[in-house]
Amino acid sequence: MxxxxxxxxxxxxxxxxxxxxxxxxxxxxxxxxxxxxxxxxxxxxxxxxxxxxxxxxxxxxxxxxxxxxxxxxxxxxxxxxxxxxxxxxxxxxxxxxxxNKTYREDLVGPRFSEAFMKTVIRSGRSYEPLLAPTYMFHFGPKEFFNEAVNASKMMLKGRIPVLPPRIKRLDNFKNMVKKIIPLGENS
Ligand code: SF4
Ligand code: SF4
Known part of the structure; x- marks a missing residue:
């Protein structure tokens, strides 16, 4: 046994x-x-x-x-x-x-990690504007405003793309990742 x-x-x-x-x-x-x-x-x-x-x-x-x-x-x-x-x-x-969904709900880390993985799996790249909402609200209105201003400036200077970038042969990448980690239905 x-x-x-x-x-x-x-x-x-x-x-x-x-x-x-x-x-x-x-x-x-x-x-x-x-x-x-x-x-x-x-x-x-x-x-x-x-x-x-x-x-x-x-x-x-x-x-x-x-x-x-x-x-x-x-x-x-x-x-x-x-x-x-x-x-x-x-x-x-x-x-x-x-x-196992055993993490603490009050921490930013789990939500950030999940958002990061979903962003990377959908486009093959990280994209800051989709990640930011997972932690911006956590630090209060002042920090939210500062982050939004900084992000806008960086977008205007071309440091952050307006649309999420996508890699070539995305399906191949997704199939590879699916062999390593369990992905949700919508990923
Ligand atoms: S450094 Fe290594 S051996 Fe020392 S306490 Fe940490 S894990 Fe243990
Ligand atoms: S990787 Fe760095 S931050 Fe993480 S436990 Fe080790 S020393 Fe600390």
């Missing part, structure tokens, strides 16, 4: 393409937390998050903002003495939480 995979196993499975060591190689040295530029804004430091994954504290891991606040700078990954791809772990938890 096969046993159900633990949360740590599930995250390990999502790291199949990573060159790094599994999370249980962590020696809790704290180098990742010490080097992380946004650790002060995280509910749990990277070191604690790795420890929580190893302890299979699934709900606590998914409920914290740590992986959404990760800036993907890879400082932690290149400095980890145990060779754990911590930035890759953060991406793995993001994917896990989006696919």
């Amino acid at each position: 096969t046993s159900k995979p633990t949360f740590r196993d599930e995250i390990a499975n999502l790291l199949y393409a990573s060159q790094g060591s599994p999370t249980n190689a962590c020696i809790q040295c704290g180098t990742c937390s010490g080097t992380c530029p946004v650790a002060n804004y995280m509910d749990q430091t990277p070191r604690r998050l790795i420890g929580m994954i190893n302890a299979n504290l699934k709900e606590d891991v998914l409920d914290c903002n740590t992986y959404w606040f990760c800036a993907s700078c890879y400082h932690c990954t290149v400095r980890c003495p145990a060779d754990i791809d911590i930035a890759g772990v953060m991406y793995a938890i993001k994917r896990y939480s989006i696919w």
Whole structure:
């Protein structure tokens, strides 16, 4: 009889393409937390998050903002003495939480990621005017106004295209992406 995979196993499975060591190689040295530029804004430091994954504290891991606040700078990954791809772990938890719809509704990150993926899948390119609404309202009317003014100036200078750009052979690209990630019906 096969046993159900633990949360740590599930995250390990999502790291199949990573060159790094599994999370249980962590020696809790704290180098990742010490080097992380946004650790002060995280509910749990990277070191604690790795420890929580190893302890299979699934709900606590998914409920914290740590992986959404990760800036993907890879400082932690290149400095980890145990060779754990911590930035890759953060991406793995993001994917896990989006696919299982277990992310916190009050965070900008999940909505931004979803909008980014949909934009890229529809046209093959990122397009800022479609991404901006996912976070602009979050920061209040003043920030919304500032962003709108900046975007208009950049559009007038030709730095942001008026219409979303599309790549050639878009269907080939979509078929390739569909083999990697689950896409919604409307994508
Ligand atoms: S740097 Fe690596 S070994 Fe040290 S606490 Fe972070 S994940 Fe664990
Ligand atoms: S990759 Fe993420 S967790 Fe690692 S140091 Fe950078 S911001 Fe922090």
